[in-house]
Amino acid sequence: MTPPDASLPLIVPDTGPTAAGSPPATGAAGPSVPALRPSRRRHGPVGNPALWLTALPLTVIVAWAVAPEWFTAYSPLDGVPSENFQAPNATHLFGTDHLGRDVFSRVVFGTRQTLLTAGFAVIIGLVVGTIIGLVAATAGRAADATAMRLVDVLLAVPGFLISLVIVTAFAPGPVSLGIGVGIASIASFARVVRSEVLRVRNLDFVEASFLNGGTYRSVVVRHILPNAAGPVLALLAVDLGAAILAISGLGFLGFGAPPPTPEWGLLIAEGRQYLGSAWWLTSLPGVVIVVAVILLAALGRRLLKTFRI
Amino acid sequence: MARRPVRVTAMLSLAALALTACSSASSTPAAQDAGTGGPVEGGTLVYAEVTPINNWQTQAARFYEKSNVLNSVLDRLTYFDPEQGELVPWIASDFSSNADATEFTFTIRSGVTFSDGSPLNAEAVKLNLDALGLGIEAAQVQPNVDFAGYSSAEVIGEDQVKVTLSSPNANFLRATSSVTAGLVSPATLKLDAAGQSAISRISGSGPFTFESEKPDEEVVLAKRTDYAWAPETAGNQGDAYLDKVVVKYLPEVAHRAGAVQSGQVDLVRGLQPLDEDALAASGNQVLPAKGIDLTVNMAAVRIGSGKLADENVRQALQIGIDRQSIKDTVLSDSYELAASVLNHQAPGFVDLSEELEYQPDEARALLDEAGWDVGADGIREKDGVKLEVTVTSSNNSVVIKPAFELIEQQWREIGVKLDNRAGDNTFLATAMPDPNVEFFGTRQFIYGGLGPIFEPANNTMTHTSDADLNAIFAAERAVTQGPERDELLAREQQALVVDKAYSLVLWDEVQVYGAHSDTHVEFTSGTAPVFQGAWKTGG
Amino acid sequence: MARYLVQRIGQALLVVWLAYTLVFLAVQLLPSDPVTIFLTVDSAVDQAAIDTMKSQYGYDQPLVVQYLHQLAGLFSGDFGYSLASGQSVRDRISGVAGSTVALAGSAFVTAVVIAVLLVAAATLTRSGVVRRVLVNLPPLFSAIPVFWLGLVLLELLSIRWGVMSLFPDGSFLSLAVPVLVLAIIVSAPLAQVLLKSVSHVYDQPFIDVLRAKGASRSWIFFRHALKNAAGPALTITGITVGTLFAGSVITETVFARSGLGSVVLQAVTTQDVPLVQGLVLLTATVFVVVNLVVDLLYPLLDPRILKSNGQGAPRALTA
Numbered sequence A: 001m002t003p004p005d006a007s008l009p010l011i012v013p014d015t016g017p018t019a020a021g022s023p024p025a026t027g028a029a030g031p032s033v034p035a036l037r038p039s040r041r042r043h044g045p046v047g048n049p050a051l052w053l054t055a056l057p058l059t060v061i062v063a064w065a066v067a068p069e070w071f072t073a074y075s076p077l078d079g080v081p082s083e084n085f086q087a088p089n090a091t092h093l094f095g096t097d098h099l100g101r102d103v104f105s106r107v108v109f110g111t112r113q114t115l116l117t118a119g120f121a122v123i124i125g126l127v128v129g130t131i132i133g134l135v136a137a138t139a140g141r142a143a144d145a146t147a148m149r150l151v152d153v154l155l156a157v158p159g160f161l162i163s164l165v166i167v168t169a170f171a172p173g174p175v176s177l178g179i180g181v182g183i184a185s186i187a188s189f190a191r192v193v194r195s196e197v198l199r200v201r202n203l204d205f206v207e208a209s210f211l212n213g214g215t216y217r218s219v220v221v222r223h224i225l226p227n228a229a230g231p232v233l234a235l236l237a238v239d240l241g242a243a244i245l246a247i248s249g250l251g252f253l254g255f256g257a258p259p260p261t262p263e264w265g266l267l268i269a270e271g272r273q274y275l276g277s278a279w280w281l282t283s284l285p286g287v288v289i290v291v292a293v294i295l296l297a298a299l300g301r302r303l304l305k306t307f308r309i
Numbered sequence B: 001m002a003r004r005p006v007r008v009t010a011m012l013s014l015a016a017l018a019l020t021a022c023s024s025a026s027s028t029p030a031a032q033d034a035g036t037g038g039p040v041e042g043g044t045l046v047y048a049e050v051t052p053i054n055n056w057q058t059q060a061a062r063f064y065e066k067s068n069v070l071n072s073v074l075d076r077l078t079y080f081d082p083e084q085g086e087l088v089p090w091i092a093s094d095f096s097s098n099a100d101a102t103e104f105t106f107t108i109r110s111g112v113t114f115s116d117g118s119p120l121n122a123e124a125v126k127l128n129l130d131a132l133g134l135g136i137e138a139a140q141v142q143p144n145v146d147f148a149g150y151s152s153a154e155v156i157g158e159d160q161v162k163v164t165l166s167s168p169n170a171n172f173l174r175a176t177s178s179v180t181a182g183l184v185s186p187a188t189l190k191l192d193a194a195g196q197s198a199i200s201r202i203s204g205s206g207p208f209t210f211e212s213e214k215p216d217e218e219v220v221l222a223k224r225t226d227y228a229w230a231p232e233t234a235g236n237q238g239d240a241y242l243d244k245v246v247v248k249y250l251p252e253v254a255h256r257a258g259a260v261q262s263g264q265v266d267l268v269r270g271l272q273p274l275d276e277d278a279l280a281a282s283g284n285q286v287l288p289a290k291g292i293d294l295t296v297n298m299a300a301v302r303i304g305s306g307k308l309a310d311e312n313v314r315q316a317l318q319i320g321i322d323r324q325s326i327k328d329t330v331l332s333d334s335y336e337l338a339a340s341v342l343n344h345q346a347p348g349f350v351d352l353s354e355e356l357e358y359q360p361d362e363a364r365a366l367l368d369e370a371g372w373d374v375g376a377d378g379i380r381e382k383d384g385v386k387l388e389v390t391v392t393s394s395n396n397s398v399v400i401k402p403a404f405e406l407i408e409q410q411w412r413e414i415g416v417k418l419d420n421r422a423g424d425n426t427f428l429a430t431a432m433p434d435p436n437v438e439f440f441g442t443r444q445f446i447y448g449g450l451g452p453i454f455e456p457a458n459n460t461m462t463h464t465s466d467a468d469l470n471a472i473f474a475a476e477r478a479v480t481q482g483p484e485r486d487e488l489l490a491r492e493q494q495a496l497v498v499d500k501a502y503s504l505v506l507w508d509e510v511q512v513y514g515a516h517s518d519t520h521v522e523f524t525s526g527t528a529p530v531f532q533g534a535w536k537t538g539g
Numbered sequence C: 001m002a003r004y005l006v007q008r009i010g011q012a013l014l015v016v017w018l019a020y021t022l023v024f025l026a027v028q029l030l031p032s033d034p035v036t037i038f039l040t041v042d043s044a045v046d047q048a049a050i051d052t053m054k055s056q057y058g059y060d061q062p063l064v065v066q067y068l069h070q071l072a073g074l075f076s077g078d079f080g081y082s083l084a085s086g087q088s089v090r091d092r093i094s095g096v097a098g099s100t101v102a103l104a105g106s107a108f109v110t111a112v113v114i115a116v117l118l119v120a121a122a123t124l125t126r127s128g129v130v131r132r133v134l135v136n137l138p139p140l141f142s143a144i145p146v147f148w149l150g151l152v153l154l155e156l157l158s159i160r161w162g163v164m165s166l167f168p169d170g171s172f173l174s175l176a177v178p179v180l181v182l183a184i185i186v187s188a189p190l191a192q193v194l195l196k197s198v199s200h201v202y203d204q205p206f207i208d209v210l211r212a213k214g215a216s217r218s219w220i221f222f223r224h225a226l227k228n229a230a231g232p233a234l235t236i237t238g239i240t241v242g243t244l245f246a247g248s249v250i251t252e253t254v255f256a257r258s259g260l261g262s263v264v265l266q267a268v269t270t271q272d273v274p275l276v277q278g279l280v281l282l283t284a285t286v287f288v289v290v291n292l293v294v295d296l297l298y299p300l301l302d303p304r305i306l307k308s309n310g311q312g313a314p315r316a317l318t319a
Helices: A049-066 A103-138 A141-156 A159-170 A174-201 A204-211 A216-252 A264-274 A280-308 B004-017 B021-036 B064-070 B122-134 B253-261 B273-281 B311-319 B323-330 B360-369 B400-413 B425-431 B467-478 B483-499 C002-027 C034-039 C047-057 C063-075 C089-124 C128-141 C146-160 C172-203 C205-212 C217-235 C237-254 C260-269 C273-301 C304-308
Strands: B044-049 B078-081 B086-089 B092-097 B103-108 B150-156 B160-165 B208-214 B218-223 B244-249 B267-269 B285-290 B297-301 B380-382 B388-393 B417-422 B439-442 B503-507 B510-515
Touching: A049 A103, A049 A280, A103 A141, A103 A174, A103 A216, A103 A264, A103 A280, A141 A174, A141 C002, A141 C237, A141 C273, A159 A174, A159 A216, A159 C002, A159 C237, A159 C260, A159 C273, A174 A216, A204 A216, A216 A264, A216 A280, A216 C146, A216 C237, A264 A280, A264 B253, A264 C146, A280 C128, A280 C146, B044 B064, B086 B092, B103 B122, B122 B150, B122 B160, B253 B267, B253 B273, B253 B510, B253 C146, B273 B285, B273 B510, B297 B400, B311 B360, B311 B483, B311 B503, B323 B400, B323 B503, B388 B400, B388 B425, B400 B417, B417 B425, B425 C260, B467 B483, B483 B503, C002 C063, C002 C273, C034 C047, C063 C273, C089 C128, C089 C172, C089 C217, C089 C237, C089 C260, C089 C273, C128 C172, C146 C172, C146 C237, C172 C205, C172 C217, C172 C237, C205 C217, C217 C237, C217 C273, C237 C260, C237 C273, C260 C273
Parallel strands: B044 B244, B044 B267, B388 B417, B388 B439
Antiparallel strands: B078 B086, B092 B103, B103 B160, B150 B160, B208 B218, B218 B244, B267 B510, B285 B510, B297 B439, B297 B503
């Protein structure tokens, strides 16, 4: 019997200890994980068909963001008021909304805003989290204790509350939503980076490069970061999905970007008002979000497998 | 009680005026039921409000969520009867004013008690009027804005109270009919801020009293069996028919019609236009309650940012709104398009609808004339500044945000960009005191006339003090009745809507309620349900 | 051990204090203040009244003074006064916290049950298809917007089929449905970690030994694999506090339940600083206590940890 590892969802926003002195959690930092085996990486990400299977639908979504006008003939902003609340049909795949706008067009045109906002959030988490994690793992016990306390503080204050405060302070928009949601993901990036770096730095070739006269910076940049990048990249994909969801949650609570901006989270959040009588307004954009988030999570898993095994 | 069916029919015919023939389904079931039987005693009415309220301090009841509940807990000196279009006696069995509108005398009805047992006599009224007019410093309670110029009150003889104002205010009597002028027991007035904001500790003389509450979930009111002091023209002069009223909260718009249809609530406020036909078709009732005590729904204009300082620009925006399209797309037949800043039924209303017709070409010409030229992106600009304006409003109206979405499209066609922040309560909190936010989408109680909301330099509607307007307001306050007063009211409306265009008017204030087929309820001129006269067929 | 405990409690207090301070600074970013918002209720802004009230509540003091005053208040059990609700912060929060604790607590227990059942079924099934489906459920769970799921369930169960109340009326379903909605999102990370660590356990030689001895599949799973895999899942319990909190805010809003959700929204909307601070104090405390308990429990589940303790703390990279 084989354990169910076929498509193990490895991405969980945590692998580090919750506080100094606590045990290392599962994952790379634990002693049971097999060390990096470069010999098994000969296919690389490019030769992996499963990766392409999840990546292809995502490229369609990216294409929506890049050139939305290729995918729909309708304006996302101007509707025909007399044609409002039409159920999905041949001309309007996703139906029309309360102002007679084509919902599919709003989804397609909303992709860019959605990916930019969520992407910005993830970049913030990535950059700040990487710095904290790197410092924690490489700059000594005192730095580790300090950095991990900082991560604890970020986890102790609900990210959600911070998002609300920031969005309130700076008016909802791509930047404030991105910062608000991004702060919440700093902690998970910091933890993953920390544990990955801890794993990588103990590998023979890293020790060897030190012996060969490498400086702190050159070793970190040339050896540690590239080798720790796999899981971080994987977390990036998953976190992008989580950020899209978090932004939609804020939209639901009334902290979304102002109309007429089409944005996925806002579409389902605002369409919910008509759930009883015009189900498609919230449901169809909702399906798009669910599919996109699942694809991103799958991409994360594929990436992880490609880099690890 | 015999008057009841007549009143219901009258109420419905009033509503029917606003309805076109095709949608009269909404009012039929109530009319049939009203014809077949009289009020039924007993039962509990479940009423769903929009959002929970934590602070029940009575003078701050300028929200529907508060006033709709407190209306049944607190009595007032006077009552505005929508049918007669005038004030009728309530706790004041008689009231009068001097010719200058600076002195008002109220004769207090005898035998009225607060729910804590203390008598509602002239002394209690004086204490209440002082609290309303001067505030309660110890409890951080601010004066009631409609009590402008209040100076003092004194008890005369056994049962009379005389109020003296420092300046004329012909609207003072009307202000005493507002829920925000609800009378509370002297003991309640002595409570600290926390005490005055807890509904469990507020003691009024109304037909219902507080029974229990679950914070943020429900408030239960029980009837006072000894209640016998309803407004003079009320159909029910005795205690309420209902035993209890349970107030719950239904923030999700999508569930409101369904809540009535599935029988989970008897009455719900804030029905959205899309759900009206379905609710009526299921045999239940759609009840539009006209807000005669309020202004129409409008975008009040602030000129702080300078972009709308030129009245030509404001006038262009006024006629750049296609009101009929708003009604056809995001409203329903329960809504009547505005023809002034006052509702059609309000005393002194003048019809300015000819000035409000949609004229996009004329709007463009006015903007050109004002020096705002169309830029490369289609948005007008002048001296490097884009004609980009922002609107704020609360999320409590179900139709205001979609309406501004449509206006955004309409204004884009005349080269004006609207940043639609309607329905964003968080933004509203900071935008209301900010004169640089160009529009405040709202409707306001006008128990003190239009003056208090447009006059002060720091008023939240326009954030500006206009000397011409204020002269008219002052003159209007000094005239109590007659053609001269009507003339002044007409000038106020003409100035606000047409000449100065500080108020981009949209539709008459109306609150659309959904009611179960068994429910019989009427509404005050402030759109509050009158639970004292309500009953359920099923009991 | 005693020294370790003291050290951990010290760290916990430090984290709470830092969180409190950080949020105190963050709320200063807010563009207005509770007094102005409270007094600008659909009427004219009376600057004199605002100033008077600000000084009554101490909002006119320098920031440092306000901060120290608040901090001093904490030690005497005074968490400040919430202007918007007209109650003390302690009354406002304690009045509704029970409802959130019931919701979040039940949801957490349900999430653990869902995660364990899901992992058990995925591990024990002999069908590859079933396993694939089960293994892919957690990613689906974490991809559904919570509010959307809640609203759809309400629409179907309450309005279309009439089996549950739209309001929290104390009936079984009116608690069970929100609990389930919240549990589904919380169960996703738990199930994912559990799946992963179970698979690690199955890689260990002792499983082969057990199998060779003829132990049944379910015996091996529940008596050995699950027990050995529980540790890693336990460590992410601390993280779920934040998810539970955010999920509770949304779930409570959808199901019109009273609780911290409405307090949070009210506190932020009215920029009610003392209320925001009170909430942070509460959530930070819950977070550190949960993590403390987890850290203390962990060695009991996996004695190897104590031996390897110290490996987790890194030395500096350069010599």
